[in-house]
Amino acid sequence: MEDLKKVAEIVKEKGQVVAFTGAGISVESGIPTFRGAQGLWERYDPDEYAHIRSFLRNPEKVWMMLREMAYLIFEAKPSPAHLALGELERMGFLRAVITQNVDGLHHEAGNKNVIEYHGNHRWLVCPSCHSKKPFTRESLNVFPYPRCERCERALKPDVVFFGESIPLDAMIRANEEAKNCKVMLIIGTSGVVYPAAEIPYISKAYGATIVEINLERTPFTNSITDYFFAGSASTYLPEIVKLLK
Ligand code: NAD
Numbered sequence: 001m002e003d004l005k006k007v008a009e010i011v012k013e014k015g016q017v018v019a020f021t022g023a024g025i026s027v028e029s030g031i032p033t034f035r036g037a038q039g040l041w042e043r044y045d046p047d048e049y050a051h052i053r054s055f056l057r058n059p060e061k062v063w064m065m066l067r068e069m070a071y072l073i074f075e076a077k078p079s080p081a082h083l084a085l086g087e088l089e090r091m092g093f094l095r096a097v098i099t100q101n102v103d104g105l106h107h108e109a110g111n112k113n114v115i116e117y118h119g120n121h122r123w124l125v126c127p128s129c130h131s132k133k134p135f136t137r138e139s140l141n142v143f144p145y146p147r148c149e150r151c152e153r154a155l156k157p158d159v160v161f162f163g164e165s166i167p168l169d170a171m172i173r174a175n176e177e178a179k180n181c182k183v184m185l186i187i188g189t190s191g192v193v194y195p196a197a198e199i200p201y202i203s204k205a206y207g208a209t210i211v212e213i214n215l216e217r218t219p220f221t222n223s224i225t226d227y228f229f230a231g232s233a234s235t236y237l238p239e240i241v242k243l244l245k
Contacts, residue, residue: 003227003229004229004236004239004240004243005243006227007211007227007240008240008243008244010183010209011093011183011240011244012093012244014182014183014209015092015093015095015182015183016095016180016181016182016183017088017093017094017095017181017182017183017184017185018094018095018096018097018098018177018178018181018183018184018185018203018208019085019088019094019096019097019098019099019184019185019187020098020099020178020184020185020186020187020189020199020200021085021097021098021099021100021101021106021187021188021189022099022100022101022187022188022189022190022191022193023035023100023101023188023189024187024188024189024214024215024233025079025081025082025101025105025187025188025233026076026079026082026101026103026105026188027079027188028079028080028081028232028234029076029077029078029079029082029103029105030072030075030076030077031069031072031073031076031103032072033188033190034046034050035190040065040068040069040072044065044068046162047162049061049062049065050161050162051161051162051163052127052161052162052163052164053163055127055154055156055161056127059144059145059154059156060144060145060154063144063145063154066156066157067140070121070135070139070140070157071140073102073103073104073121074137076103076105077105077108078105078106078108078109079105079233079234080234080237080238081187081188081232081233081234081237081238082105082106082108082109083109083110083238084234084237084238084240084241085097085106085109085111085237086106086109086110086111087110087241088237088240088241088244089110089111089112089113090110091241091244091245093244094111095113095177095180095181096113096114096115096173096177096181097111097113097114097115098115098117098174098177098178098199099114099115099116099117099118100117100118100189100193100196101116101118102116102118102119102120102121102157102159103121104120104121104122115170115173115174115177116167116170117160117166117167117170117171117174117196117199118159118160118166118196119157119158119159119160119167120158120159121135121157121158121159122134122135122158123135123157123158124139124146124155124156124157124158125155125156125157125158126148126150126151126153126155127153127154127156128148128151128153129148129150129151129153131148131149131150132158133149133155135157135158139155166195166196171195174199175199175202178199178200178202178203178206179202179203179206180206181203181206181208182207182208182209183208183209183211184200184203184204184208184209184210184211185211185212185213185237186200186210186211186212186213186214186218186220186225187212187213187214187233187237188213188214188233189214189218190218191218191219191220192218192219197219200220200224201223201224204224209226209227210224210225210226210227211225211226211227211229212225212227212228212229213228213229213231213232213233213236213237214228214229214230215230215231215232216230217230
């Protein structure tokens, strides 16, 4: 509790907070992480199903996983942790959320400056001609998968698969926010997916205080983290908001 009060004081004094989030923040919204031993990923190896090579080779197989993931995402609602970040932005402390998640829950929680480092699930895109259309529930009724109206190729959600590059705009904005923040909150990420995992190291190099919330320790914990809170983001983030009020 003392450490949490200290973090709230630092946030109050310095402001300029940036949150860097991962799959853990959406667990309580009903979306499992890749690496936890839960549901979806016991049946679908992400290294196999989330690689662009697998999609291009066999879109029908990968769409079985995408369809299940999409149902979870369409049903999900922001967790108390997402809502707390929305509140922190409205209170003027949080300047940006850099997220590795594709579920759109930071937008739903009211955050305006959200950098989606790994793309988003709101659009379907053609890997060949790059035309886009909204990813709606109706798209899930098209079997074996939705197709591009121009070139007939299998559409994919506009998310970054392994083997694809990070959207340039997101990369530039994320680097800027990482350099300029005074406090970085690392929330619910294992810190093993690169280049995303470089972001907190940039903030540390530019002098930010690093606060981490996770159920378990990560590569950040013993290297750059100043304050580590072991537990759920939905417990700690609302507490920080309460202390700031
Ligand atoms: P990860 O699965 O590698 O790690 C998740 C981390 O969250 C773990 O360290 C775990 O201990 C922690 N965690 C779990 N529940 C938590 C909670 N309630 N509070 C705080 N921490 C909690 O996830 P990652 O680091 O984001 O990397 C996985 C990649 O998979 C990302 O690139 C992301 O794009 C993608 N992904 C996204 C979603 C989503 O959009 N919701 C879901 C699964 C995977």
